[in-house]
Structure formats: C-alpha cells, structure tokens
Amino acid sequence: MEHTNLFIDGGWHDGAGGERFDVINPATEETLASVASADIADADRALDAAEAAMAEWRERTPRARGEILRKAFELFTARLPDFARLITLENGKARADAMGEAAYAAEFFRWFAEEAVRANGLITQAPASGARIIVQYKPAGIAVLVTPWNYPAAMGTRKIAPALAAGCSVIIKPASATPLTMLALMPLLEEAGVPPGLVNVLPSKKTGALVDHMLHDPRVRVVSFTGSTSIGRKLLLSAADQVLKPAMELGGNAPLIVFEDADIGKAVDGAMLAKMRNLGEACTAANRFYVHKDVAEDFTSRLAAAMGALKVGNGLEEDVDVGPLVNADTRDKVAAFVDDAMAKGARILVGGKPIEGKGFFYPPTVMTDVPENADCVTDEIFGPVAAIQTFTDQEDVIRRANDTEYGLVAYVFSEDFKRAMQVCERLDYGMVGLNRGLVSDPAAPFGGVKQSGLGREGGHEGMLEFMESQYISAEW
Numbered sequence: 001m002e003h004t005n006l007f008i009d010g011g012w013h014d015g016a017g018g019e020r021f022d023v024i025n026p027a028t029e030e031t032l033a034s035v036a037s038a039d040i041a042d043a044d045r046a047l048d049a050a051e052a053a054m055a056e057w058r059e060r061t062p063r064a065r066g067e068i069l070r071k072a073f074e075l076f077t078a079r080l081p082d083f084a085r086l087i088t089l090e091n092g093k094a095r096a097d098a099m100g101e102a103a104y105a106a107e108f109f110r111w112f113a114e115e116a117v118r119a120n121g122l123i124t125q126a127p128a129s130g131a132r133i134i135v136q137y138k139p140a141g142i143a144v145l146v147t148p149w150n151y152p153a154a155m156g157t158r159k160i161a162p163a164l165a166a167g168c169s170v171i172i173k174p175a176s177a178t179p180l181t182m183l184a185l186m187p188l189l190e191e192a193g194v195p196p197g198l199v200n201v202l203p204s205k206k207t208g209a210l211v212d213h214m215l216h217d218p219r220v221r222v223v224s225f226t227g228s229t230s231i232g233r234k235l236l237l238s239a240a241d242q243v244l245k246p247a248m249e250l251g252g253n254a255p256l257i258v259f260e261d262a263d264i265g266k267a268v269d270g271a272m273l274a275k276m277r278n279l280g281e282a283c284t285a286a287n288r289f290y291v292h293k294d295v296a297e298d299f300t301s302r303l304a305a306a307m308g309a310l311k312v313g314n315g316l317e318e319d320v321d322v323g324p325l326v327n328a329d330t331r332d333k334v335a336a337f338v339d340d341a342m343a344k345g346a347r348i349l350v351g352g353k354p355i356e357g358k359g360f361f362y363p364p365t366v367m368t369d370v371p372e373n374a375d376c377v378t379d380e381i382f383g384p385v386a387a388i389q390t391f392t393d394q395e396d397v398i399r400r401a402n403d404t405e406y407g408l409v410a411y412v413f414s415e416d417f418k419r420a421m422q423v424c425e426r427l428d429y430g431m432v433g434l435n436r437g438l439v440s441d442p443a444a445p446f447g448g449v450k451q452s453g454l455g456r457e458g459g460h461e462g463m464l465e466f467m468e469s470q471y472i473s474a475e476w
Contacts (some may be wrong), residue, residue, distance in 0.1 A: 001086070003183045005036045006203065009049035010196025016041035023180055024091035026324040027314040027359045027408065028445045035179050038202035044215050046171045046200040050142045051219050053197030055168035058139045062165075066116035069161055072192040073109035076157075079188070080106065083181065087152050088315040090178045092323040092360070093278055095315055099279075104440065105153035108161040108458070111442040115463050116165035123388045126473075134472040139167030140245055141221025143466055144214045146173045146207075146235070148227045149326055150281045152181035158442075158457050159224045159247075160189075160199060166466035168222065171200045173211055177326055178461075179203035196437040212238050221245060222466055229406070229451045247455035247465045249283070249447055251380055252408030255401035256286035257423070259394075260294040262413040266435060268302045271386070273437030274411050276310070276364065279322060280384045281330070283452075284409045284431075287381055290397050296390045300349065300368055303386060307364040308350040314359070324360040325383060331360040334383030338365060338375040341387060351385075378404070394423070402428045408448035409439055430456075 005012040015036040022031045038046075057065070076083070083105070084098035093101070121136040138400065143163045147155040156172060163170045182201055189199055204210045214220055215238040223239050225232055232250040237245050258267045258273055274286035291299050293305040315323030325331045333356050351365030362383055368399040370387040371376065377387065391397040401410060409431040414420040424432045431446035433439045440446060445456035455465050 001033045001089075001180055003186065004033045004180070006038050006042055007183060007186045007199075007201040008042065009047045009200065011057055011188065015039065015044070019205070021176060023090055024175070024327070025089055026326050027316075029358050029360075032089055033180060035183075035203050037206065038204040038210060039206060040210065040213050042202055043171070043210055046202055047142065047214065047217055047219055048474050049197030050169035050171055053195055054139070054167070056141060057164075057195065057198055058167035060167075062117040062119065065165055065167065066113040068193040069109045069113035069116060069165060072189055072194070073113060075192055076102075076106040076109060076189050083153055083184065083269070083318070086181050086184055088323065090180050091149065091152055092326055093315055094320050094323045095318065096321075097278060097323075098315065101151055101154050104442070105157040108154070110158040111458070112161035112165040112463060114404050115162070115207055115460060116458065119166070119463065119467060121237055130475075130476065132474045134474060136470050136472070137464065137467040138470055140466050140468045141168065142219050143168050143170045143222035143224060144173070144211065144220055145170050146211055146223070146225040146227065147175060147182070149175035149177040152178040153185070156185065157289060158446075158462070162463040163222075163224075164194070164198065164458070165463050165465045166450045168466045169198045171202060171214060173202050173204065173207060176203065176207070180434075190426045208234075211235065215239055215244060216241060218242060222247065224465065225249070232453065245465070245468070247457065248453040249404055250408075250451060250453040251379055251456060252283040252285070252448065252452055253287050253378070253406040254284060254409045255288045255290055255402045256409065256411040257397055257401060257413065258289070258291040258295065258299055259412075259414040259416070259419070260292040260293065261415045263415055263435075264295060264298050264302065267299060267413040268306060270413060270433070270435065270437030271303055272306050272409065274433065276307075276322070276384060277385050277438070280323060281326065281382050283380070285382070286386070286437070288377055288401070290389055290391050290400060293390045293392050296388070300366065300388055304349040304366040307366050307384075307386065310364050312355065312363055313359055322364060322384060325362055326360065328360055330382060331362050333364050334381060334385060337379075337381050338367065338368055338385060341367055341370050341374040341376055344371045344374050346374060346387070398423060398426050405451040406448065407450035408452035409433065412439060448459055
C-alpha cells in the first residue's frame with residue numbers, strides 16, 4: 001500500500017482534481033488507504049504518455065519485448081506472498097486463494113513473453129491472379145483496459161502482458177474497490193525494464209466519464225473490458241463511435257452437469273473448485289447445478305459436507321478457507337438470492353444465513369430442490385451458494401443448460417468420454433470443463449459466446465486481440 005496515487009508516464013501523481021477515495025478491507029470494514037481519483041485531465045496526460053511510449057516500443061524487436069515480459073514474470077514470482085497479502089487485504093479472498101491468483105497472474109507474463117515472438121504472418125500465391133498474398137500483424141494502437149475487482153492482479157496481467165507483447169501501450173482503469181494491487185505492480189514493471197508511459201494506471205470514482213472520454217480519443221484503438229454484461233454493452237456503444245477493436249469478457253451463468261455415470265468423488269471435487277474458487281465471485285463460477293436423479297442424493301450429501309467443513313474468517317489467517325465477499329451490496333445480493341429460492345420451495349442443506357458482525361461474510365451454502373423460476377437460476381449468484389436441480393433426460397439437461405443469454409463456461413462430469421464429448425459440443429459456451437472444475441489457463445483462449453463477450457484472452461489469440469492484420473498484394 002505504499003503507492004496510492006495515479007501512475008502516469010512513469011511517475012506518481014495526485015490527480016488534477018485533487019480528489020481521493022477510500023479502499024475498504026472487506027474483512028474488517030476498516031479503511032486500507034486513500035487513493036487518488038483520476039479525472040479527464042489525467043486521462044489526457046496518460047494518453048499523451050502512452051502515445052509517445054508506443055512510438056518507440058513498437059519498433060523494438062519481438063525478442064526484446066519478450067525479454068522484458070520474462071523479467072516481469074521472474075520478479076512477480078519472487079514476490080508472490082507480498083502480492084497475495086495485498087489481494088487478500090483489498091479483495092478479501094483467503095490466503096491460499098490469493099496465492100493461487102498471484103501465481104496465475106505471473107504466468108501471463110511468462111506465456112506472452114514466449115508469444116511475443118510468434119505473431120507469424122504468411123506468404124502465399126493468389127489462385128486466380130497469381131499475385132503474392134503477404135499478411136503481417138502490426139500493433140493496433142493504444143489500448144484502454146478496464147479491470148474488475150474479483151481478480152485484482154490476474155485480470156490486469158491478462159491484458160497488460162499480451163498488449164505489451166503485441167507492441168501496444170496501455171492505460172488501465174482498475175476497479176475502485178481493489179486498485180492497490182495494480183498500483184503495486186507498477187514498480188515491478190519499471191524494474192523489469194518497461195519504459196515510462198507504456199503502462200499507465202488511473203484509479204477513479206468517475207469511471208464512466210473517464211473511460212468514455214478515452215474511448216473517443218482517436219489515438220485509442222483497442223478497448224479490453226472484464227466485467228458485467230450491462231457495463232460491457234455501454235462500453236461497446238462508446239467504442240462504436242471510433243470503431244474500436246473490442247475485447248469483452250462479460251458475465252456468465254455456468255451450468256455444472258453431473259451424469260449418472262460420473263465419478264462422484266471427482267464431480268464433488270470439481271464442483272468445489274468451480275463453485276468456491278474466489279468465493280464464487282467469478283464469471284466462471286458454477287451457478288446452476290444439474291445432477292442426474294440417480295446420483296443426486298449421493299452428490300448433494302457429499303457436496304454439503306465439503307461446503308460445511310470450510311472455515312469462514314479473515315483471509316489473512318492460516319486456516320481460513322473462505323473470506324468475506326467484497327462489499328455489503330454483494331453480500332446482500334447473495335442473501336436475497338437464497339431467500340428468494342427458499343420462498344419458492346428450495347431446501348437449505350448447509351449455510352443459508354448471513355454471518356453477523358464486522359465484515360461482509362456469507363457462509364458456504366447448498367440448496368436443493370431449487371425451482372426453475374428462482375432468481376439464482378437466471379442470474380449470476382456471484383457468491384458461495386450452490387443451487388442444485390435434478391434431471392433424468394440428456395436432451396432436457398442440454399436444453400436447460402443452454403437456456404440463458406450467457407455462454408461463457410459450462411462443466412460436464414461423465415466417465416463415458418464419447419457421450420461427454422457429444423454433450424460438450426452441443427453446449428453453447430465458449431469454454432467447457434470436462435471432468436474438471438477449472439478451465440482458466442494462460443495458454444488457452446479464454447472467452448464466451450452470446451452475451452458473455454467478444455474475443456479471447458490468453459492463448460495465441462490473446463495477443464492478436466491487440467494487433468491488426470495487414471495484407472500486401474505484390475508481384476515478382
């Protein structure tokens with residue numbers, strides 16, 4: 001928490017307007033720090049810095065850019081406990097979960113250090129004209145990155161690393177609830193050799209006006225956003241005016257399907273990971289559980305036992321499994337989902353009541369007999385609640401799983417590989433975890449379909465989101 005000001009052009013600034021806002025520890029409700037709030041003048045200064053820095057950065061060889069990203073990975077890895085502690089302080093997640101995020105965040109620097117040298121084009125001959133078709137990839141331009149509070153480190157590095165690998169400069173608007181981790185990353189990048197102005201961080205309580213202003217600057221060519229679908233739609237409207245290249249990782253409503261031939265132990269372990277990673281505060285969190293009637297009792301009882309055994313408390317403590325939710329609104333929304341389901345006939349097997357006292361805590365909760373009209377079936381819970389329904393027919397469960405405007409990730413558990421693959425291919429989701437509760441990987445293309453977003457992060461595709469292909473027609 002040493003750095004609480006804006007980071008522009010390699011230096012720390014109070015902000016043109018002199019405004020600040022508090023960052024709250026969700027476990028204690030105490031103020032962690034007062035952070036500078038950027039306004040329009042700060043955005044313009046950052047854009048000027050990003051433009052100047054990119055002019056030199058894009059001319060560096062891919063290997064030179066990759067070596068700096070590799071150094072960032074090494075420095076980050078050496079400081080994982082420090083970043084994990086800061087993540088827990090401002091986000092609330094338990095220590096082990098925070099360490100997992102920190103390690104995941106570091107991996108994006110390593111992966112894109114390697115991808116920086118692989119923006120391969122092609123040369124071929126046009127079948128009709130005989131002319132040569134030459135295709136190369138070029139940096140798209142300044143990228144505006146808008147990141148969420150649920151992964152304060154990883155959602156930033158997942159965007160910064162591919163942008164820098166591609167040859168772009170960036171301006172980051174971190175979530176107001178969790179800006180400290182991204183600010184703490186800046187000295188590390190400076191030490192790694194990232195030049196001043198290439199990466200700028202603008203915390204702000206005026207997110208809408210600030211981002212809209214930047215998206216209407218002709219120097220900006222990419223907008224990358226992770227967050228709710230409703231905000232994503234607004235950003236797409238703003239991006240349309242300048243016809244920006246959008247990368248949108250939006251909301252989810254993930255189904256988790258357990259077939260009658262599933263390994264129930266494996267399914268429960270996968271469900272715990274898919275549901276309780278980051279307390280369920282993730283777009284990839286399992287939201288709707290569809291369990292075959294023949295194994296529903298066994299699966300549900302084991303899941304309830306596993307959820308009930310988790311210890312809730314301040315995430316800084318060694319033996320705590322589940323920390324607080326990020327703020328009071330999130331906790332109250334989770335409680336409202338549970339109350340609504342209970343009023344419509346759901347049964348609580350474990351949890352189900354808010355924890356009194358300081359901190360935004362809600363216990364791990366398992367509900368069964370959840371009806372189709374429960375609010376938690378149609379909306380993201382974003383909390384530690386497993387809502388279980390049953391099925392008997394494969395066609396029916398595929399229909400129910402696809403019956404949502406979202407299409408980010410789904411989970412399937414079955415020991416019949418042929419059947420499982422057939423089901424995976426019929427699910428309208430950008431990602432599927434097959435007998436796994438975790439799909440996120442820096443080497444894989446992360447993203448959804450339908451209202452869950454546009455483009456992909458991670459994998460080879462992640463770098464191409466910050467590049468434009470150029471075709472040259474030539475004869476020789």
